[in-house]
Amino acid sequence: MTTIDTERLVIRPWEDADAADALAIYGDEQVTRWLSPVMSRVPDVTAMRLLLQKWQENGDPAPAGHWAVVRRDTSQLVGGVGLLHLPPWQGDLELAWQLAPTAWGHGYAAEAGSALVRWAMHQGNVDEVFAVVRPDNTRGAATAQRIGMEWIGETDKYHDLNLHLYRIRHYDLSYR
DSSP states (O other), rough: OOOOOOEEEEEOOOOOHHHHHHHHHHHHHHTTTOOOOOOOOOOHHHHHHHHHHHHTOOOTTTEEEEEEEEEETTOOOOEEEEEEETTTTSSSSSEEEEEEETTTSSSSSHHHHHHHHHHHHHHSSOOEEEEEOOOTTHHHHHHHHHHTOEEEEEEESSSTTEEEEEEEEEEEEEOO
């Protein structure tokens, strides 16, 4: 998997050693309650390590995958991003982001998400990427918009949930 550098962040593959820090993200209900599909809070470091191993062994071809988001200046793990195939037909690609609550409000999700989208479109021959956001998740909607995604409507196509759908196309990158 590729490592992507931004001004403030390093987006890199997950490592087993990340389990304890990742638990601060995926073990926090403030984070997991917004995920689609619904993801239960990871209960402990052992379960987190197993989830990271599953993500590392993911057989999806690039550019799909999960990455850790690390602050460049401190090497602190602050979140995760992913490009995931959306059900039901796995044809659409979703950008997903999760940050530790202590990292909220600094623009890390938008910075990491934007970098991952650009990499996927320039290196992975991806024409468009979607984000699905729960209707009450105003922070998630604002992040999608900061990434440059446009709201295209509501849908129940994915995960059997009513979700707001955002999209960015390769064409849109030339105007940013």
